Amino acid sequence: MKKFFMVMIALFCGLAMFAQQSNEIASSHFSTVNWIILIVFLLGTTVIGELVKNKDKGLDAFFKGGNNLPWWAVSLSLIATKTSVATFIAVPAFVFSMDGNLTYLQMTLGFALGNVLFVYVLLKEYYEEGVFSPYDFIQNRLGIKASQLSRTFFMIGATMSQGVRLLGTALVLSVITGQSTVVCIGIIALFAIVWSYIGGITTVVWTDAIQFIIFIAGAFFALFYAIGDVPGGFGEMMAIADKKAKLVLFDLSLDPHKTYTLWVGILGCTFFEFGSNAVDQVVTQRALCCKNLKEARKAVAFSVVGVATTWIMAFVGIGLVAYYDINPLSDLISGSIASEPDRIFPYYVVNELPDGVSGLIIAAMFAAGISTLDSALTALSQTSVMGVGTLIVPKLKTMDESKVVTISKIAIVVWGVVLALLAYGFSFFQDGGLLALGFKVPGYAYGVLIGIAFLALMRKGEFIGILMGAFIAILVIAWMHYDGISFFWWFPVGALVVIIVALMHSKLNNKKVSVV
Numbered sequence: 001m002k003k004f005f006m007v008m009i010a011l012f013c014g015l016a017m018f019a020q021q022s023n024e025i026a027s028s029h030f031s032t033v034n035w036i037i038l039i040v041f042l043l044g045t046t047v048i049g050e051l052v053k054n055k056d057k058g059l060d061a062f063f064k065g066g067n068n069l070p071w072w073a074v075s076l077s078l079i080a081t082k083t084s085v086a087t088f089i090a091v092p093a094f095v096f097s098m099d100g101n102l103t104y105l106q107m108t109l110g111f112a113l114g115n116v117l118f119v120y121v122l123l124k125e126y127y128e129e130g131v132f133s134p135y136d137f138i139q140n141r142l143g144i145k146a147s148q149l150s151r152t153f154f155m156i157g158a159t160m161s162q163g164v165r166l167l168g169t170a171l172v173l174s175v176i177t178g179q180s181t182v183v184c185i186g187i188i189a190l191f192a193i194v195w196s197y198i199g200g201i202t203t204v205v206w207t208d209a210i211q212f213i214i215f216i217a218g219a220f221f222a223l224f225y226a227i228g229d230v231p232g233g234f235g236e237m238m239a240i241a242d243k244k245a246k247l248v249l250f251d252l253s254l255d256p257h258k259t260y261t262l263w264v265g266i267l268g269c270t271f272f273e274f275g276s277n278a279v280d281q282v283v284t285q286r287a288l289c290c291k292n293l294k295e296a297r298k299a300v301a302f303s304v305v306g307v308a309t310t311w312i313m314a315f316v317g318i319g320l321v322a323y324y325d326i327n328p329l330s331d332l333i334s335g336s337i338a339s340e341p342d343r344i345f346p347y348y349v350v351n352e353l354p355d356g357v358s359g360l361i362i363a364a365m366f367a368a369g370i371s372t373l374d375s376a377l378t379a380l381s382q383t384s385v386m387g388v389g390t391l392i393v394p395k396l397k398t399m400d401e402s403k404v405v406t407i408s409k410i411a412i413v414v415w416g417v418v419l420a421l422l423a424y425g426f427s428f429f430q431d432g433g434l435l436a437l438g439f440k441v442p443g444y445a446y447g448v449l450i451g452i453a454f455l456a457l458m459r460k461g462e463f464i465g466i467l468m469g470a471f472i473a474i475l476v477i478a479w480m481h482y483d484g485i486s487f488f489w490w491f492p493v494g495a496l497v498v499i500i501v502a503l504m505h506s507k508l509n510n511k512k513v514s515v516v
Contacts, residue, residue: 034359071295077208079306080371095317106265108307114273141456157445163422169369192373193416211367218364226319268488281379447494465505469498
């Protein structure tokens with residue numbers, strides 16, 4: 001406890017100095033009241049994380065919460081984990097952009113269907129085998145080599161996608177403070193590391209649940225003020241949006257190059273969401289923390305309500321379209337927004353909303369961003385230490401669990417630094433906005449992972465066939481990327497290629513054995 005309070009004092013002093021320096025150089029109107037709200041949120045959540053942490057020092061407690069977490073808290077954590085800061089800043093930015101509209105909302109159909117698919121396809125298998133991760137399940141069914149391949153793909157995909165999400169949250173902090181992106185990335189990564197380090201998955205789940213309440217309140221406040229700032233209210237807002245062709249919802253095009261169509265939502269996005277739930281340990285880890293399968297199914301099924309946040313933020317984007325049609329941006333700001341479109345909503349929050357309200361919404365963005373990042377840190381720690389680490393250092397299997405937990409905490413710090421460095425790297429590659437980048441970067445890995453998971457479910461496939469399938473799938477996805485085919489199609493196509501190649505290899509191999 002003494003160490004915890006020393007950490008708290010250090011965090012408070014750092015935030016106070018940062019806030020004081022930022023107020024001197026920031027071009028925004030982020031007031032002292034807003035800073036107080038933000039600092040109370042960050043430090044208050046840290047204190048709560050310490051209070052609710054699991055007192056058990058074992059691995060089961062650190063990585064699975066002792067399977068004693070209530071389903072509703074797990075469900076809120078699932079929503080918070082999947083609702084990244086991209087939802088808060090990239091969805092309004094997409095709608096606000098020159099060619100933007102509501103077609104992204106078609107993806108929420110896939111988000112819902114992907115949850116249902118996970119509940120009835122793989123969740124039961126995970127609980128029956130009592131695994132820590134999907135990769136343990138793959139190891140039980142297909143062997144160590146296949147599981148290590150899947151862990152490798154997960155770590156690559158997770159670090160890439162979480163780097164993008166960390167960058168998104170840093171952009172928010174950069175807008176409101178005027179600080180450099182590098183400094184902002186460091187601050188956010190620091191809090192995510194601390195929250196994950198304190199008490200593992202138990203702390204992460206409970207802090208995520210609190211953050212869900214904060215960011216859903218922030219979303220509603222943002223929508224309320226976006227409508228209220230338009231003379232004539234909701235009706236006028238929709239009229240302006242209609243005039244600018246922003247209300248297009250369905251796109252029935254069969255062109256695979258179009259990013260957001262109904263078919264992409266129903267098929268491509270369903271596989272993306274299924275993969276997020278079933279083979280991405282960042283999300284799966286939460287579903288494995290419930291008391292039993294029944295509780296887990298309730299947690300995953302209820303998390304579907306998280307799509308409401310996407311709808312709310314899309315209509316916030318409509319509100320921004322109307323507001324800035326009536327109150328045009330200056331040429332300087334317009335140029336800045338054109339080069340970095342994801343800054344439009346944070347700019348609106350800190351420059352147009354009253355004190356206190358803007359502080360709450362910025363805190364909500366932080367909640368969305370950090371809740372995703374701290375979830376990733378615990379998942380990456382578990383996978384690298386308990387998965388890859390036990391093969392490289394076999395004595396980890398027989399080491400005292402408290403020592404392994406200590407090593408896992410060190411891994412959290414290391415992964416936090418890695419994600420911070422990746423986020424900085426991604427700051428140079430924002431063409432198309434964070435929404436597209438956030439889906440593209442894990443696309444090469446998660447399609448392969450989904451394919452391996454289905455092979456494990458069928459108990460079919462040999463390592464060489466799976467490896468060949470993964471290699472061919474990456475080549476196919478690279479071609480799709482080069483050809484401009486919608487990134488959501490990468491997931492089902494990648495999975496299908498892995499399955500077909502692995503099954504064909506097994507069949508041909510069996511024929512050779514029969515001939516001999």
